[in-house]
Amino acid sequence: MRKHNLRLILFICSIASLSGVILGYDASVISGVIDPFSEHFNLSPWESGWAVSNVILGCVFGAWGVGYISDRIGRKSTLIATAVLFVISAAGAALANSLTDFVIYRLIGGLAVGMASAITPLYIAEISPKDWRGRMLGLQQMLMVGGQVTVYVVNYFIARGMTHEWLVNAGWRWMLASGVVPCALFLLLVPFMPESPRWLALKGKTERAHEVLTRLSNGQHADRLLQEILISFRHESAQSNQRSILRDQRARYILLIGCAIAVLQQVSGINILLYYAPSLLKNISGSMQTSLFQSIFLGLALLVGVAVCLSVIDRLGRTPLLRWGALGCALCLMFTSWAFITQVEGLLPVVGLVAFVLIFGLSWSLGAWLLISEIFPNRIRAVAMGFAFSSMYVANFIVTQSFPMMNRSVLLMARFHGAFPLMLCALGCLVAFWFVKRFLPETRGVSLEHIEPLMLSKSRRFAEEARRPLEPLSTHIGNPEQ
Secondary structure, eight states: OOSOOHHHHHHHHHHHHHHHHHHHHHHHHHHHHHHHHHHHTTOOHHHHHHHHHHHHHHHHHHHHHHHHHHHHHOHHHHHHHHHHHHHHHHHHHHTOOSHHHHHHHHHHHHHHHHHHHHHHHHHHHHHSOTTTHHHHHHHHHHHHHHHHHHHHHHHHHHHTTOOHHHIIIIIHHHHHHTTHHHHHHHHHHGGGSOOOHHHHHHTTOHHHHHHHHHHHSOHHHHHHHHHHHHHHHHSSOSOOOHHHHHHOHHHHHHHHHHHHHHHHHHHTTHHHHHHHHHHHHHHHHOOHHHHHHHHHHHHHHHHHHHHHHHHHHHHHOHHHHHHHHHHHHHHHHHHHHHHHHTTOOSSHHHHHHHHHHHHHHHTHHHHHHHHHHHSSOGGGHHHHHHHHHHHHHHHHHHHHHHHHHHHTOHHHHHHHTTOHHHHHHHHHHHHHHHHHHHHOOOOTTOOGGGHHHHHHHHHHHHHHHHHSOOOOGGGTTTOTTO
16 A cells, blocks of 8 residues: 555645745846836935835745735635735836836735745645655755756846847836746646645544545545544644733743744845856956856855755755754855955855855755744744744845945945955854754654654753753863863
8 A cells, every 4th residue: 555645745745835936036036127227217226125025025925924914814725815916926027117116016016926935835834744754855855956057047148139228118017027927837836736634633623634634645544634633623723813822821832933043044144146247246246247147156056056966955854954954055155245345356255156056045945934833843843934924025025125234335345345244144143053053953853743742841951951060171171072
């Protein structure tokens, strides 16, 4: 008897993961748009930052509300709603005739991005078997990075051979309009997905939940898993909202951990490269077309990193990749900062950035999203993921809004030559290295219903260590094992 219908699970997760293509496309298309767009509308540095970062405000509200929405109308219906918003945003932004029009449509896209970024990993985590959860969620990350690479290539070929005047007047519109294609494809395929069995169980639709679980595995496995799901709901009220989570001490602790993971992923600086790669690389190359071409290598490095992470994360575990990935990212950023400050010529600074992106893809690109989707108990998962992804987008907004002002600051450029934001991000990576070791347990191979005790056990060990009095330094001298 088969344990899991992996062919069907892969098909379902592949459709859900198409939202990753759109997330990656939407995040990175602005990298080629922002300079000609700013010149077209004669934007100040603050307005340029706002043109990029406004979408993140939409992401905050989309992620914040998606838990409530998906708990009410279902995961599948929520994904359909995000697909519609994506199409409206891509078409509207391409036709914008003012900064205000552009911001409105980008905010709509931000709502869709915020909703999809939380609901897609939630849906995939609730559909996937525990031993395949990392790889199935990695599929979304692969397609997300694939979308980023695709848009770098599309932006480059749109700009290739064209005059600067054409890029300023029309080129950026074609870059934005190209995003309609993946949005429309996603909208056409989402109806073929089943509803999440855990949401069906949450709503008391146990027969339909059992039917979906049987299609995904077999009747015996479906019986056992459905009982585990129902028991997990009975421990406390399955209906949850923002206020009930904040009143629950256990849920509040896990929520803080999830939000911290989300914030630390952003302060690493990855979205500086995704949103502003050509602007950052232009500090080195001096040419927009050259920097657009170099951006492709950043996207390819991220794709390779995520592909390797996808193949090992269910064998090596989450926390080792996150810890050493954070340290590696910090070292790469410090090296690149040195190259910027000393104004090293050639491709050496680009190599440092490519290495950073590769290591980030090997670790935090998939690892952070995976942990956020699996550490929360069933009863609070949708709402808590909304909290976590809202935190991610608040941090993202701060990073992306502040970067243009730092990158175009006469004082900072004269002293650091574009390295100052990278130095701040290196510090954030070092904090992430410490945080993972201190607060995160390993969740590899653990079913969703059994992760909460692991999280609380880690918190108790931390509390006991914090209360323990410090031993005299002399007790450690002469004993290399301590």
